[in-house]
Amino acid sequence: MSSNFISRLAPTPSGYLHFGNAFNFLLTYLLVNFHDGVLHLRIDDLDGPRVERTSVEDIFIQLEWLGIDYHFGPSGPDDLYSRFSQQLRKDRYFNAIEVLQKAGHLFACECSRSKIRKSSTSTIYPGICRNKNLNFLKDNQTWRVIVPEKTFVCYRTLTNNKNYIDLTTGIGDFVIRRRDGLPAYQIASLMDDIELGVNLIVRGSDLITSTGAQLFLAKCLNDSFFPAAHFVHHMLMKNESGKKLSKSSGDHSLKFLRNKFNRPTIVYQQSAEILDLPFEDIQTLQDLIEVFRTEMIQKNHLMGLDD
């Protein structure tokens, strides 16, 4: 069953991890484990000052609680800051942005958020600065990627099917360099994935447009590696009122569950249930691995993993 999958857990330290994060981690872990692949931990801490140490610590605490082991990545907060932080790799992101700029894929945008909101009812940038040919400045501008009309991007699913994303209506001219001067998530994530050799990306369905944006950037950068990756976009976990879970310390946070239940059995069972696996007898991570393995061998793939 070996397919040399290389994947990553890529949490953002912006609060306390919740059940949705745990599900994403477990599903990634199960797929990598089943395929005898390699798993990285990559913490998306580009957001600098807004990243709090408690959020970083929470990631390591909850991964340990869940029993999720990874092959490569930081062993704790200090190791993150000294060797793995995205803060240490900013030059690589800026280099890629420069390549894109020189190749004519970008434009400078001076619109404020409120201006964009006022001139468009959708979340898609309405193209105000696209043809202004503003000089590229490092302050008080965002730099955007030109997404031409009718841009469709194709990605590979877990089982090698091809799905298409309409990037023009899905995300439009997206930001690659933020107003605060930082590289945007799209380029940082892409450059890291290429560098780590990631070829299996498991993420929530809310990030499907990011998949499209990153594949588009890879094409603009003449990268042939990333477009060959497999993508799994899984369903999002909702709270009782149907809202997407957020990184608060509320009762869906892993911190809360850990205090309440001591062992993560409930997280394993609920994750299995979402994957339509028999969950009642699952007590340990090993049980979950076995159930997942049996089902994958019998059915070859699971419900909902091929979107």
Ligand SMILES: [Zn+2]
């Ligand atoms: Zn603009």
